[in-house]
Amino acid sequence: GRMLKLVEASEGGSAIDVQGISIVPGDQVGEDGSQEVDVVAQTGAAQDLAGAGSECGEVNGVVHTSSTAFGRCRSLQRQWFLCCMMVAIVLAFPLRDIGGDSSILMPKYTLKLPGVIMIFLSQGLCLDPTAVTKAFTQCHIIIYVSIFAFVVYPAVVMVVTTLLESMGYSKYFCTGMVVTSVMPTTTAMSTILTTMSGGRVPVAVANATLNNLMGIVCTPALVMLLLSGTVSVDFGKVAIKLMYSILVPFLCGQALRRVDTIKDFAVKNKPKFSIFNHAVLVVIIFCSFCNIYSMQLSDYGVQWYHIMTQILMNAVVHILICALAWVSTPWASMPDRVAIFFVAVQKTIVMGLPLLNELFNDDPLRDIYALPLIMYHPVELIVGILAGGRMLKLV
Numbered sequence: 001g002r003m004l005k006l007v008e009a010s011e012g013g014s015a016i017d018v019q020g021i022s023i024v025p026g027d028q029v030g031e032d033g034s035q036e037v038d039v040v041a042q043t044g045a046a047q048d049l050a051g052a053g054s055e056c057g058e059v060n061g062v063v064h065t066s067s068t069a070f071g072r073c074r075s076l077q078r079q080w081f082l083c084c085m086m087v088a089i090v091l092a093f094p095l096r097d098i099g100g101d102s103s104i105l106m107p108k109y110t111l112k113l114p115g116v117i118m119i120f121l122s123q124g125l126c127l128d129p130t131a132v133t134k135a136f137t138q139c140h141i142i143i144y145v146s147i148f149a150f151v152v153y154p155a156v157v158m159v160v161t162t163l164l165e166s167m168g169y170s171k172y173f174c175t176g177m178v179v180t181s182v183m184p185t186t187t188a189m190s191t192i193l194t195t196m197s198g199g200r201v202p203v204a205v206a207n208a209t210l211n212n213l214m215g216i217v218c219t220p221a222l223v224m225l226l227l228s229g230t231v232s233v234d235f236g237k238v239a240i241k242l243m244y245s246i247l248v249p250f251l252c253g254q255a256l257r258r259v260d261t262i263k264d265f266a267v268k269n270k271p272k273f274s275i276f277n278h279a280v281l282v283v284i285i286f287c288s289f290c291n292i293y294s295m296q297l298s299d300y301g302v303q304w305y306h307i308m309t310q311i312l313m314n315a316v317v318h319i320l321i322c323a324l325a326w327v328s329t330p331w332a333s334m335p336d337r338v339a340i341f342f343v344a345v346q347k348t349i350v351m352g353l354p355l356l357n358e359l360f361n362d363d364p365l366r367d368i369y370a371l372p373l374i375m376y377h378p379v380e381l382i383v384g385i386l387a388g389g390r391m392l393k394l395v
Contacts, residue, residue, distance in 0.1 A: 082378060084282045092289035099290030107287045108361075115280040116354040117249045122273040123351070124253020125266040127209060138203065141340060144329070145207045148344040149185055150218050153321060154226060157181035160317055172365055173310050175230055176372035177317065179359075182222035183352040183373065184215025188274065189384065190342040197388035198395030199338030207343045212351060216246060219355055241358045277350055284353055285374060288367040295368075310372055314379045321345050322383060338391050342384065349377045 092099060101108050136142065158181075161174035187208045194204035220242060257263045266273070325344045329337045352373050360366035 081278045081282070082381075084279075085285055085374075085377075088282050088286035089289050092286050093293050095286075096290040096293040099287045100294045101287075101291055102294070103290075107290075111283055112287060112357060113245060115283060116245050116357065119277050119280055119350065119354055120246045121249040121253045122266075122277060123212075124250040125256060125262070126270050126273050127212075127254065127257075129254070129257075138336075141203060141207060141332070141336065142210065145185075145211060145340060145344050146214060148325060148328075149211055150182065150214070150222060152324070153344075154178065154181040154222060156321060156324065157317060158226065160320075164313070170306055171230070172368045173306065173313075173372060175227060176369040177313070178226055179223060179356055179369055180347055180352070180373045180376055182219050182226070183347045183355070184212045184219065185343050186346040186348045186350070186380075187212060189381065190346045193342045193384045193388050194339045197338045197342070197391040198335065199342065199391070200333075200335040201339070203336055203339040204343055207339070211343065212348070215348075215351060215355070216242075216250065219352075220359060223359055238359055241361060242355075245358055246354070281349060281353055284357065288370050288374070291367045292371075295364075307371065307375070311375050311379065314372060314376050315383070318345070318376070318379050318383055322387060334395050338395060341387075341391070346380055346384070347373070347376055349373060 097103060098105065099107055105111075157177055161169075161177050165171055165174050185208050187205075190208050191201060191204045195201055220238060224238075257266065322341070322345050325341050326337075329340050332340055353370060356370050356373060357366065360369055363369070
């Protein structure tokens with residue numbers, strides 16, 4: 001197997017935690033005296049992603065990988081979120097009268113809203129503010145990642161969707177693609193892929209964390225800016241919803257971290273919080289597809305085969321963005337370049353879907369807009385695994 005040497009861990013000797021991954025400084029290795037870090041994937045997520053092309057093990061703090069079919073099988077078995085998401089999509093059809101907004105259960109208020117609040121409360125609990133301060137030690141990387149995620153990425157997608165609409169492609173899917181493009185990056189996935197690809201993990205952790213914080217403000221602002229003539233969004237109403245459903249729970253979580261016992265509990269149970277957040281997402285996806293199955297999609301010019309086409313469009317756009325991110329960072333060292341790449345090109349479904357639901361809460365087409373984002377997750381996972389294997393050889 002290969003040994004991944006992850007350099008320049010935090011100098012203070014404290015651990016960096018991100019959704020189930022604990023990263024702590026280790027021994028000095030190599031002729032240049034660069035610092036190695038131990039990577040312990042408490043939830044097995046790192047092994048899952050590496051396992052698509054290799055089996056991953058951890059010996060004395062060093063991740064080793066070896067290509068085996070067994071590793072690939074374990075990876076598929078452990079991708080429980082994707083499996084549950086597919087099951088929810090299938091079950092939503094026979095149960096559409098239960099999970100739809102018009103159901104007597106009123107899932108919009110009894111499931112979705114409480115779920116969104118709990119997601120952002122747990123995000124606040126689990127987010128270490130020191131990870132953000134560490135990002136400011138490399139301002140040029142912060143500026144690049146922020147501009148790429150919230151300016152370049154949406155600009156490219158706007159060009160693509162304009163061309164697609166001129167060719168008669170569904171304007172609702174185009175709107176969903178634009179909304180997806182302004183979402184913040186992933187935290188766990190971008191960090192895990194950076195780890196498996198030999199990139200500089202502290203750079204990925206710090207920039208992913210900061211990018212998610214920026215997304216709470218930037219995403220709603222960009223949606224209103226780019227789609228002001230396409231969808232009707234009441235800024236005042238949306239601002240109030242975002243305040244009580246997202247910002248207040250997040251800030252409460254951060255405030256609770258000041259209590260040592262609560263902070264220790266959050267750090268210790270971070271993998272469980274991650275599982276809970278993804279379980280809530282499965283419920284939201286189930287309710288979204290209940291609404292979609294209850295709609296007459298043909299009335300909006302949408303056919304079921306368009307969904308398969310959208311998966312292809314997601315893949316094309318993501319590969320284009322990946323190529324652009326890679327060719328535009330020759331100035332960075334290779335470990336930094338890998339970290340920048342994975343943070344810049346990923347889009348989160350964990351924060352993205354709740355944000356989208358709150359932004360378009362009263363729009364009957366909300367769930368159609370969500371389809372490109374929901375289908376983007378498997379695409380970026382597969383592309384990330386394939387690209388990571390190549391990058392490991394370059395680091």
